[in-house]
Amino acid sequence: MAQTPSLPRSLAVSGHTSGDELVLSAADLHDFARGAAFLGTGGGGDPYIGRLMAQNAIREFGHPKIISPEALADDATVAFVAMLGAPTVLNEKAASGADIDLAVTRLAERLGRPIDALMPAEIGGVNSAVPIVAAARLGIPLLNADGMGRAFPEIQMVVMNFEGIRATPFVIVDEHLNSVIVETGSARRAEEFVRSVAINMGLSCIVAGYPMTGAEAKRATVTGTLTEALEIGRAIEAGRKAGDAVGALVRRLSESAIYGHACDLFDGKIVDLRRETTAGFSMGHCRIVSLTDPSRTMDIQFQNENLVALENGAVKAIVPDLITIVDRETAEPIPTEALRYGQRVKVIAAAAPRLLTTPQALEYVHPRCFGLDFDFTPLVKPAD
Amino acid sequence: MAQTPSLPRSLAVSGHTSGDELVLSAADLHDFARGAAFLGTGGGGDPYIGRLMAQNAIREFGHPKIISPEALADDATVAFVAMLGAPTVLNEKAASGADIDLAVTRLAERLGRPIDALMPAEIGGVNSAVPIVAAARLGIPLLNADGMGRAFPEIQMVVMNFEGIRATPFVIVDEHLNSVIVETGSARRAEEFVRSVAINMGLSCIVAGYPMTGAEAKRATVTGTLTEALEIGRAIEAGRKAGDAVGALVRRLSESAIYGHACDLFDGKIVDLRRETTAGFSMGHCRIVSLTDPSRTMDIQFQNENLVALENGAVKAIVPDLITIVDRETAEPIPTEALRYGQRVKVIAAAAPRLLTTPQALEYVHPRCFGLDFDFTPLVKPAD
Numbered sequence: 001m002a003q004t005p006s007l008p009r010s011l012a013v014s015g016h017t018s019g020d021e022l023v024l025s026a027a028d029l030h031d032f033a034r035g036a037a038f039l040g041t042g043g044g045g046d047p048y049i050g051r052l053m054a055q056n057a058i059r060e061f062g063h064p065k066i067i068s069p070e071a072l073a074d075d076a077t078v079a080f081v082a083m084l085g086a087p088t089v090l091n092e093k094a095a096s097g098a099d100i101d102l103a104v105t106r107l108a109e110r111l112g113r114p115i116d117a118l119m120p121a122e123i124g125g126v127n128s129a130v131p132i133v134a135a136a137r138l139g140i141p142l143l144n145a146d147g148m149g150r151a152f153p154e155i156q157m158v159v160m161n162f163e164g165i166r167a168t169p170f171v172i173v174d175e176h177l178n179s180v181i182v183e184t185g186s187a188r189r190a191e192e193f194v195r196s197v198a199i200n201m202g203l204s205c206i207v208a209g210y211p212m213t214g215a216e217a218k219r220a221t222v223t224g225t226l227t228e229a230l231e232i233g234r235a236i237e238a239g240r241k242a243g244d245a246v247g248a249l250v251r252r253l254s255e256s257a258i259y260g261h262a263c264d265l266f267d268g269k270i271v272d273l274r275r276e277t278t279a280g281f282s283m284g285h286c287r288i289v290s291l292t293d294p295s296r297t298m299d300i301q302f303q304n305e306n307l308v309a310l311e312n313g314a315v316k317a318i319v320p321d322l323i324t325i326v327d328r329e330t331a332e333p334i335p336t337e338a339l340r341y342g343q344r345v346k347v348i349a350a351a352a353p354r355l356l357t358t359p360q361a362l363e364y365v366h367p368r369c370f371g372l373d374f375d376f377t378p379l380v381k382p383a384d
Numbered sequence: 385m386a387q388t389p390s391l392p393r394s395l396a397v398s399g400h401t402s403g404d405e406l407v408l409s410a411a412d413l414h415d416f417a418r419g420a421a422f423l424g425t426g427g428g429g430d431p432y433i434g435r436l437m438a439q440n441a442i443r444e445f446g447h448p449k450i451i452s453p454e455a456l457a458d459d460a461t462v463a464f465v466a467m468l469g470a471p472t473v474l475n476e477k478a479a480s481g482a483d484i485d486l487a488v489t490r491l492a493e494r495l496g497r498p499i500d501a502l503m504p505a506e507i508g509g510v511n512s513a514v515p516i517v518a519a520a521r522l523g524i525p526l527l528n529a530d531g532m533g534r535a536f537p538e539i540q541m542v543v544m545n546f547e548g549i550r551a552t553p554f555v556i557v558d559e560h561l562n563s564v565i566v567e568t569g570s571a572r573r574a575e576e577f578v579r580s581v582a583i584n585m586g587l588s589c590i591v592a593g594y595p596m597t598g599a600e601a602k603r604a605t606v607t608g609t610l611t612e613a614l615e616i617g618r619a620i621e622a623g624r625k626a627g628d629a630v631g632a633l634v635r636r637l638s639e640s641a642i643y644g645h646a647c648d649l650f651d652g653k654i655v656d657l658r659r660e661t662t663a664g665f666s667m668g669h670c671r672i673v674s675l676t677d678p679s680r681t682m683d684i685q686f687q688n689e690n691l692v693a694l695e696n697g698a699v700k701a702i703v704p705d706l707i708t709i710v711d712r713e714t715a716e717p718i719p720t721e722a723l724r725y726g727q728r729v730k731v732i733a734a735a736a737p738r739l740l741t742t743p744q745a746l747e748y749v750h751p752r753c754f755g756l757d758f759d760f761t762p763l764v765k766p767a768d
Contacts, residue, residue, distance in 0.1 A: 106567075110494075178573055180581075181565040183490075189562055196580040197564075 022066040022144055022227055024132070029054055031233030032128070037333035038232050038249070038348075039225070040124020041322050043282075043305035044151035045083060046335060050129025053095065057133040064135030064142045067117065069223050072143075072214030077113055079104070079211045080147055081134045082121040084155070084172070084194065085203035095206055096175060100134045103173040103208040110169045110181055111211055119143035119217070121158060121210075123225040124151025124305070125335065130206070142226075147210065149222035149258055149353035150322050152365060153281055153304040155194060156187035160210045162361040163220035170194060170209035174201035187364075195279075203277070222353045228258055236331045245331035246346050253350045261379065262350035265309055265316050266298040267291060267328060270343045275336065286325075286339050288347065298347055300325065302336045307370050309347055317349035318372070320356040320365040321379045324348050351379045406450040406528055406611055408516070413438055415617030416512070421717035422616050422633070422732075423609070424508020425706045427666075427689035428535035429467060430719060434513025437479065441517040448519030448526045451501065453607050456527075456598030461497055463488070463595045464531055465518045466505035468539070468556070468578065469587035479590055480559060484518045487557040487592040494553045494565055495595055503527035503601070505542060505594075507609040508535025508689070509719065514590070526610075531594065533606035533642055533737035534706050536749060537665055537688040539578060540571035544594045546745040547604035554578060554593035558585035571748075579663075587661070606737045612642055620715045629715035630730050637734045645763065646734035649693055649700050650682040651675060651712060654727045659720065670709075670723050672731065682731055684709065686720045691754050693731055701733035702756070704740040704749040705763045708732050735763045 024032055033051035040047065058064075072078065081104055083095060108115050118138075120131045123146040135142035147158030161167060167187035172180045172194055180197050184190040190209075198205050212220065232252055239248025246264055253262035268288040275284035281303050290296035299310045306323040309316045317323050325334045328346045356365055357378065367374045408416055417435035424431065442448075456462065465488055467479060492499050502522075504515045507530040519526035531542030539551060551571035556564045556578055564581050568574040574593075582589050596604065616636055623632025630648055637646035652672040659668035665687050674680035683694045690707040693700045701707050709718045712730045740749055741762065751758045 176569060176573075178566075178568040178577070180567070180577055182562075183564070184562040185560060189560075192584050193562070193564055193581055196584045197577055200576050200580045 022230070023063055024054075024066070024230070026055060026058075028230055031237055032226070032230045033233065034236055034333065035229035035232030035234075036123055036128035037125055037335065038236075038324050038326070039149070039229055039322065040122070040151040040333070040335065041305045041324050042302050042334075042336040043153060044122055044125025044127050044335075046337075047125045047128070050126035053126075054129040054132040057097070057136040061136040061139070064132055064140075066142045066144050066226060069143055069145050069214070069218045069221060072117060072217055074213060074215035076116040076214035077111065077211060078117045078119060078143065078214060078217040079107055079115050079208055080119050080121040081131050081206065081208045082127045083130050084198055084205050084207045095130060095133065097133065097137055098177060099173045099175055099206045100130065101137060102177055102179060103171045103206040104134060104138055104140070106171045106173070106179050106181060107169060107208040107211065110171070115140055116214070117141045117143050117217070119221065120146040120226075121155070122146055122148040122151040123222075123229055124148075127151065128226070128229060143217060143221065144226045145217065145221040145223040146225045147221060149225055149356065150320075151305050155191045155207075155209065157365050158210065159222055159355045159361070160212060160216070160220045161187040162355065162358060162364060163216075165210060165212045165216050165220055167209055169211065171207060172197050172201065173206045175204065222258065222355060224258060228256060240330055245329065246326065246348070249326070249331045250348065258353050259322070259350045262348060263379070264346055265349050266311065266347040268296075268298065268345065270339060270341055270345060273339055273341055275339070282336055284336065288345060291344070300347065301372070303370055304336070306336070308367065308372055308374065309349065315374055315377055317379050318367050318374055318376060319370060320352040320361070320376070322350040322352065349379050406614070407447055408438075408450070408614070410439060410442075412614055415621055416610070416614045417617065418620055418717065419613035419616030419618075420507055420512035421509055421719065422620075422708050422710070423533070423613055423706065424506070424535040424717070424719065425689045425708050426686050426718075426720040427537065428506055428509025428511045428719075430721075431509045431512070434510035437510075438513040438516040441481070441520040445520040445523070448516055448524075450526045450528050450610060453527055453529050453598070453602045453605060456501060456601055458597060458599035460500040460598035460601075461495065461595060462501045462503060462527065462598060462601040463491055463499050463592055464503050464505040465515050465590065465592045466511045467514050468582055468589050468591045479514065479517065481517065481521055482561060483557045483559055483590045484514065485521060486561055486563060487555045487590040488518060488522055488524070490555045490557070490563050490565060491553060491592040491595065494555070499524055500598070501525045501527050501601070503605065504530040504610075505539070506530055506532040506535040507606075507613055508532075511535065512610070512613055527601060527605065528610045529601065529605040529607040530609045531605060533609055533740065534704075535689050539575045539591075539593065541749050542594065543606055543739045543745070544596060544600070544604045545571040546739065546742060546748060547600075549594060549596045549600055549604055551593055553595065555591060556581050556585065557590045559588065606642065606739060608642060612640060624714055630710065630712065630732070633710070633715045634732060642737050643706070643734045646732060647763070648730055649733050650695065650731040652680075652682065652729065654723060654725055654729060657723055657725055659723070666720055668720065672729060675728070684731065685756070687754055688720070690720070692751065692756055692758065693733065699758055699761055701763050702751050702758055702760060703754060704736040704745070704760070706734040706736065733763050
């Protein structure tokens, strides 16, 4: 499993996107991680651990080539690579690298052909970084795209599945390099097997799955999300300097071709928080009370990711739309496992990417798929 | 996955063993199933379901070639095939055949070479029949040997593991042809992953694993156990006609080169029985009271298989030695899931095969491995 480090590559232009290529400098990785944390909607693990992993891999192996799905040959082989588990556990362990190599290698062995490009399963948190690490270590190009345009807790909740691509063969590897390959008729069944193995592996594993062709990757992924995460992070940073971080964040999301509109739902202080790791997930909710009107409260319920925001019991935003809690001054996204009593926060919602709200997508990411007894009411741009 | 039925083979001589070959006729299968039920020590699933599966497969595909491990080339590839789950569930479902084919095929694919011979994981119950079905369906020779010389509940409890052979790659397939391939550093870790997947598959799956060479199969299996099961079944049948079924069973076991001695531990009636399917096993115990002296009781504790026999609290027999409850008149072995209140039974114990009592074997099948707080006191031949 040992990798020979590749020779240092020529220094790339910071954050430069030219045609089908994006290069993430060390400075960019800060912005990228912050943007990915926002898109992680509370889940996906700690983006700063992800950033450190990506920095180390780039230092050792050089920058991965990041390409647009459009640059793929139609018969290329693409797969995703990710960490899987409960964010509370993911933050205590980091992938060694050998586990990432093994997951991709096992998948290629099972397919009987090499993987031509890797992609993130989700753009949120640590899982925006794991594919960067994998692509750098293995010298395989990385797609500027992901399977969700956000983060979701389960493996059937990806655009590839909504668009009819098989989840399996699906590989799971633990830190001791034990590995499991799952092959099932449905992505939901794969999720059940994978979750039971992941629980046994201590809820911190590397997975590789959803092998597909280049042609499939072009139509069945959310494209441009690596660039989007970088731009969101940059907007927050620029907004801080200009004195309106949250405003800059909301404006950037509203201009995005992927999300299209967003709003600042609530401004308040966390007064109640319940969180437990159960059935392989970080489950819980928090309550926020308005700073100016104590009769107004917002409740946020989460399963790894934030699922629904209720103001005094009325739905203000709900999956598959994005809900992220951020620091009310700095707009720093706060993962569910970092929520604390007394934090002063704003709740930001953004419209889901188009491929998450199709009828076939809602079979997998409708609020009822998360056990919520609500309809999906898409976020509407507030009149202003 | 479709199999072309092989042409009918010439009718074989009933129960004939010549050199390295054993042929099981339909009549033999009755005796063989009864003998395997005895060696199953209460577990391994219902041998009569196994017999029907084997009969059907032989009718459709012809007799499998049964060979001695000595007949293998040293570089041949051998693996075991079995059903895995709780006997209470195994009896409600039977393997379709396609699941057996897929388990063996997936293992061969992962190894990158064909399987030259199959063997039973254990000689008990349904798992003495599944390899017959597999060998008949796939036209692969079957070894006259198994991994335990009895039945045990977990996959690390086989002679191959005691003798240093890796359990993995290990394949699990369910009735819907979902499949999982596990690769671990230890057999105990493989057991944990396999059990969690098996629970998710509804505790009735086909497994294939412990790939090894012919040279390994010669030294690290219990050889001759298919013949032994047949001879035990025949001895019971002959004993019934002579009016002493239990006596004939005990005599046959005492003459066996594999078991060497056996005894009739207890004669009584079942007065208490507790049984539940939990953590992937059929767990429980039963109490038997003497027919002649009500102050004498025997308690039998089981995890799929019978683990310990205590007379008024004192150990009379304990794993890895064999303990089987039989009908007191017919010596019919009674699996744990067929035990009933009021049954009149005898408890028979037999010495474990030599390879189960080595120091390295006792690391896996010592009474404490089953949560029993007793030393292993090998069965001694009673003075008579």
